Amino acid sequence: MKHSTQSPPGETAPDKDHPLREDIRLLGRVLGETLRQQEGDDAFDTVERIRQLAIRLHREESAEARLELAAILDGLDRERANQVVRAFSYFSHLANIAEDLHHIRRSRAHLIAGSAPREGSLQLALQRARDGGHDEAALREFFDGALVSPVLTAHPTEVQRKSIFNAQMKVAALLDERSRMQLTPEELDDSDAGLRRAVLTLWQTRMLRLKRLSVADEVANGLSFYDYTFLKALPRLYGRLEDDLATADPFWAKQELPCFLRMGSWIGGDRDGNPFVTADVLRSALRMQSTRVIDHYLEEVHRIGAEMSLASGLVGTSEDLIRLVQRSPDRSPHREDEPYRRALAGVYARLAATARALDNHEALRHALGEMPPYDSAADFLAELDIVRDSLDANGSHLIANGRLRRLRRAVKVFGFHLAALDLRQNSDVHVRTVHELFEAARPGVDYAGRAEEGRIALLLGELATPRLLSSPFVDYSDETGGELEIFRAAREAHERYGRAAIExxxxxxxxxxxxxxEVALLAKEAGLLRPREGELDINIVPLFETIDDLRRASATMDALFALPAYRRLLESRGMRQEVMLGYSDSNKDGGFLTSGWELYKAQNALVEVAKRHGVRLRLFHGRGGTVGRGGGPSYDAILAQPPGAVQGAIRITEQGEVIASKYSNPEVGRRNLEILAAATLEATLLPHASGMTRPECLEAMEQLSAHAFKAYRDLVYETPGFVQYFWESTVINEIAELNIGSRPSSRKKTQAIEDLRAIPWVFSWSQCRLMLPGWYGFGSAVQAFLAERGEAAIELLRQMHRDWPFFRTLLANMDMVLSKSDIGIAARYADLVADPKLRDAIFPRLKAEWQASIDALLTITGQRELLDANPLLKRSIRNRFPYLDPLNHIQIELLKRHRAGETDERVKRGIHLTINGVAAGLRNSG
Incomplete structure (x- = not known):
């Protein structure tokens, strides 16, 4: 597959993009050669003709090209169709690699040139904080109380197999090497051969999974990103930040920052709608996490020991270090004058014993002798500190400040648990569980049948006594028994790995x-809550998801904080209450605009309630990869929060394919982690960055939201036949069959939109290129708003876009979504609807709203075209979408055959391959 480097007519590509074009051309050429060698000249010629026509169609809107392209694509037999799909899918994957590398290359160029700190960097955030009047004491106070935590989830929008991903990582490494080094002719030949091998491996690797992922598979996939990025990038980020602070002010010299940036996970603890997450699975996930981090420590201790050949006649040692040496099992006469090596041999032996004691895991390299295990990660850190202190005291600070410093930071951040694993379950399950416990202990209480006030009274009475409600002599249902066992497993995790393992x-x-x-009661049953002492060992985090729940969130928390019994438990948690906000389900419930506005208002109200009760609020944002699920640039999203909503602490979910795009490369990963930290610092210390809004802006937003909500609900929930239209015009059925996650796509066995999970809902609209969850209702809202207020009101909307970060970010995200939509392609998916009356009743509404939303967006922002304000994404779309459109065309044709009853397995496989390819081309599709 070749790739044209010609710029669009009338446009000259800037020189800085020349390396990107060269990389894309190189990868396209290698892919084309592989296609020709593996499938023959006819296959290559077909793909090449499709490619040329698709590019021509995008540049010229040629009717002739459109007809010829359609004729070729419609005439493909099953085998050739799959070859074409794989070729165009792999090109999208390879283009993604080239773009990611180009971002790294541009970042390095700025750093080498000594450019001013970039937006989203900690250096710029600190500079702004100091310019804003915050001294070093204020910065120290921020870091002491801060928490920034990206939380990895296993939500199934990552359609790539890990084998495919590994081959892509090889391509990325080879490209990166070429960009950093001037290769000799022999080295260049080796690099070319390596690229050809990697692309051939891709071509010969099965794209699709044969079986659905298990939870253990999902845990293993999630853990791979610790190897790629987190275990190495996080310690380096802390070290760089400490050095920058010390350079700016001697106040920071010799000081170590608290671990404010820490990882979280749901993988193995998220039971909501996933029957495969059991107590045993939870224990296994914790064990896998612990094993991974201790293996990392063992390798690092081994390497540090190998590096630390310091001789006692040439460097001094502290008394504490001498005691470590005396306990060490290393008795080799060849190292008798190398105290640091011998001390570290003892550290390694104790760490190996810890792996055995905690997880029955054997170290890859055997220790030199038996030593007792560490009781905790703090004990391990204390011995590393002895080594560090001895080096510092004896003129070896440079050595202490290298690999040993990064290991010490890793131990502080990751402990023996790696990441805090959250537990999650649906409130309905808790109701059934508590009801069964009460019925077994006090028949006739009828907990589930009581009104809210009656439930609260019953629960408070039970929470006041240390007596357990459950009994080991009662046979509970599988659901209730499973819930009790989960909480017991959490208590075991605390005892084994420390309380940071499950918080x-x-x-x-x-x-x-x-x-x-209810959760407090279940925690008490497992010993995680002790009524006499008023101590609670976990944070209980309500997740408000629907529009109605968001509107009631502040009232719910107000009533909760008013309960003396709950306040006593909060005191044991430092008066810190976490509240989670659901972006995905609120969007599915009320549409893009109303979801965003109700989330904003809920945060404002929760901040006020917490302040009134003297509670420290921490918000957890359940954001997905796409705008329809709360996605978008993290920096802008954090700064767009209401004033006071961040307060130095934020947790954000990282989901599906977004995890790979953000964290598979250590440099990109470190940059994304830095962005989260920088935005949190700015939003906390520079509240003006969040934008104080005038009453007329709030009133305008309320009106816009009301109109958008009505338009969205009218379509999705009140239009007869819409559910049928959705299921027939998208690939929702076929997505449900993809083996991309352990969780079912729907909460219940129905086709109702209410029961469908938000992820397949958004994923389906992305595949058909309509992207409905990211914009629907906005056009109607603006039209109705202007009809009520007159055309002069457009100036108010423009001021809101210019001065209010929330509104500006909302529109920027919608701009991105609309730019990835294609109404012509969406119309072809509409043709899949069997009933022409239903199709004619709904699709024109979709098309009209799509156009109205674009018109409104351009009018408010002042752009001539979509993405004028985001040239990088505009370039990306220009480069990749000619390769994406044929995939949609083939997907439609295969869907027609499949739904007409064609049973050939290649047809279904082809559909699944197109889903993979379209997702790769869009990048954030779920």
Whole structure:
């Protein structure tokens, strides 16, 4: 597959993009050669002709090209169709690699040139904080109380197999080497051969999974990103930040920052709608996490020991270090004058014993002798500190400040647990569980049948006594027994790995005080809550997801904080309450605009309630990869939060394919982690950055939201036949069959939109290129707003876009979504609807709203075209979409054959391959 480097007519590509074009051309050429060698000249010629026509169609809108392209694509037999799909899918994957590398290359160029700090860097954030009047004491106070935590989830929008991903990583490494080094002719030949091998491996590797992923598979996939990025990039980020602070002010010399940036995970603890997450699975996930981090420590201790050949006649040692040496099992006469090596041999032996004691895991390299295990990660750190202090005291600070410093930071951040694993379950399950416990202990209480006030009274009475409600002599249902065992497994994790292993229990679909108290009761049953002492060992986190739940969130928390019994438990948690906000389900419930506005208002109200009760609020944002699920640039999203909503602490989910795009490369990963930290610092210390809004802006937003909500609900929930239209005009059925996650796509066995999970809902609209969840209702809202207020009101909307970060970010995200939509392609998916009356009743509404939303967006922003304000994404779309459109065309044709009853397995496989390819081309599709 070749790739044209010609710029669009009338446009000259800037020189800085020349390396990107060269990389794309190189990868396209290698892919084309592979296609020709593996499938023959006819296959290559077909793909090449399709490519040329697709590019011509995008540049010229040629009717002739459109007809010829359609004729070729429609005439493909099953085998050739799959070859074409794989070729265009792999080109999207390879283009993604080239773009990621180009971002790294441009970042390095800025750093080498000594450019001013970039937006989203900690250096610029610190500079702005100091310019804003915050001294070093204020910065120290921020870091002491801060928490920034990206939380990895296993939500199934990552369609790539890990084998495919590994081959792509090889391509990325080879490209990166070429960009950093001037290769000799022999080295260049080796690099070319390596690229050809990697692309051939891609071509010969099965794209699709044969079996659905298990939870253990999902845990293993999630852990791979610790190897790629987190275990190495996080310690380096802390070290760089400490050095920058010390350079700016001697106040920071010899000081170490608190571990404010830490990882979280849901993988193996998220039970909401996933029957495969059991107590045993939870224990296994914790064990896998612990094993991974201790293996990292063992390797680092081994390497440090190998490097530390310091001789006692040439460097001094502290008394504490001598005691470590005396306990060491290393008795080799060849190292008797190398105290640091011998001390580290003892550290390694104790760490190996810890792996055995905690997880029954054997170190890859055997220790030199038996030593007792560490009781905790703090004990391990204490011995590393002895080594560090001895080096510092004896003129070896440079040595202490290298690999040893990074290992010490890793131990502080990751402990023996690696990441805090959240538990999550639906409130309905908790109700059934608590009801069964009460019925077994006090028949006739009828907990589930009581009103909210009655439930609260019953729960408070039970929470006041240390007596357990459950009994080992009662046979509970599988569901209730499973819930009790999960909480017991959490207590075991605390005893084994420390309380940082499981800190949060999240309640999906929370809508009342009783939802929180139910979890408190289950925690008490497992020993995680001790009534006499008033101590609670976990954070109980309500998740407000629907529009109604968001509107009631502040009232719910107000009533909860007013309960003396709950306040006593909060005191044991430092008066810190975490609340999670659901972006995905609120969007599916009320549409893009209303979801964003209700989330904003809920945060404002929660901040006020927490302040009134003297509670420190921490918000957890359940954002997905796409705008329809709360996605978008993290920096802008954090700064767009209401004033006071960040308060130095934020947790954000990282989901699906976004995890790979953000964290598979250590440089890109470190940059994304830095962005989260920088935005949190700015939003906390520079509240003006969040934008104080005038009453007329709030009133305008309220009106826009009301109109958008009505338009969205009218379409999705009140239009007869819309559910049928959705299921027939998208690939929702076929997505449900993809083996991309352990979780079912729907909460219940129905086709109702209410029961469908938000992820396949958004994923389906992305595949058909309509992207409905990211814009629908906006055009109608603006039209109705202007009809009420007159055309002069457009100036108010423009001021809101210019001066209000929330509104500006909302429109920027919608701009991105609309730019990835294609109404012509969406129309072809509409043709899949069997009933022409239904199709004619709904698609024209979609098309009209799509156009109205674009018109409104351009009018407010002042852009001539979509993405004028985002030239990087505009360039990316220009480069990749000619390769994406044929995939959609083939997907439609294969769907027609499949739904007409064609049973050939190649047809279904082809559909699944197109889903993979379209997702790769869009990048954030779920």
């Amino acid at each position: 949060n229990v999240i309640i999906s679909k929370a809508d009342g005080v009783s939802d929180v108290l």
